[in-house]
Amino acid sequence: MNNNRSAASDARWLYDSPVNSDIEAKLRRFLVELKNTTDKILGIQVCAYKDGKVIIDTAAGVLGKDDPRAVQPDSLFPVFSVTKGVTAGLIHWLADKGKLKLDENVANFWPEFGTKGKDQIK
Structure with a gap:
């Protein structure tokens, strides 16, 4: 990668918005460094x-290899299913804490889920 990029090109790569905290300033410096030293970042949003209180609200990069539009705070990414891992992790954490049992019906906790024949889903 070209590590001799100007500060101006780095500023254009980051969405122009106010810095909300010292940690956000550090994150932005890290994102620029990551962009300049690896191929591991294309576009990102962090809030x-x-x-x-908002302490970080940063967007940078482009939407995709084939979509060079700049990432903005309101950009949408096609990430359906990304949260399934988080949800599964939280369910197992709740089970470990004794807050629920994995063999209980979902409708016991979320009654609306149990409509249209889904009342026996675990």
């Missing part, structure tokens, strides 16, 4: 809250 984080702490104590009800």
